[in-house]
Amino acid sequence: MNNTISDAVPSVADATAYNTTKNSSGVSMESFLKIMAASMSNPSMSGGDSGSSGSGTDYVSQLAQFTTLDQLNAMGKNLTSSVMIMQQQEAFNLxxxxxxxxxxxxxxxxxxxxxxxxxxxxxxxxxxxxxxxxxxxxxx
Known part of the structure; x- marks a missing residue:
């Protein structure tokens, strides 16, 4: 009988198999990049005169924020899975x-x-x- 913690608790294995391609708002990185590219190629979409449209640094900042949010979501899910596994191991020891x-x-x-x-x-x-x-x- 050579069971692993995932065999004993299938929900742990499922908890780690989450979708990292979308953030909590449901927007994928690919969609975000398409929107950003379209906005950069058509400055009139930003709704202002050419002097007030988004600059390249604004786009880079938005991309960095999007990426950070995505990584924080993934880290939170990993932390939850780790806590669950630690708690399960402690329970087995009792x-x-x-x-x-x-x-x-x-x-x-x-x-x-x-x-x-x-x-x-x-x-x-x-x-x-x-x-x-x-x-x-x-x-x-």
Whole structure:
């Protein structure tokens, strides 16, 4: 039985397979470059006289902002996936251990019988009840 973390939690594998060709507004880099090229080749599209139309540095600035936004979105998705994987590994390490959890102000103590996953996030099953990892107070 040679399982990987992605075999145990398929949603983690799916979370990392996101589309990097479009940013959150749904505009692809290719579309942005086409719009920018059309705007540069036809300055009258910018709506002003020739002295107030966008300069080359404005276009470069817009391209840099678009690229930065795209990279920040990708980095955020990678960070979310990394946090999920770390949390899942921690949950696996708690299997069979005695833990104390916070259940709405009450402390619950018991052995971690199972680890479940909800949208890639780990939950612990203690005394036949499911708890999120954030309710964990003590191990051992």
């Amino acid at each position: 299997l069979g251990k005695n833990v104390t959890l916070n259940d709405g102000g009450n402390s619950v103590t018991g052995k971690v019988d199972k680890v479940r996953f909800n949208n890639g996030y780990a939950t612990l099953v203690v005394n036949n009840k499911e708890y999120s990892m954030s309710t964990l107070n003590e191990v051992g």
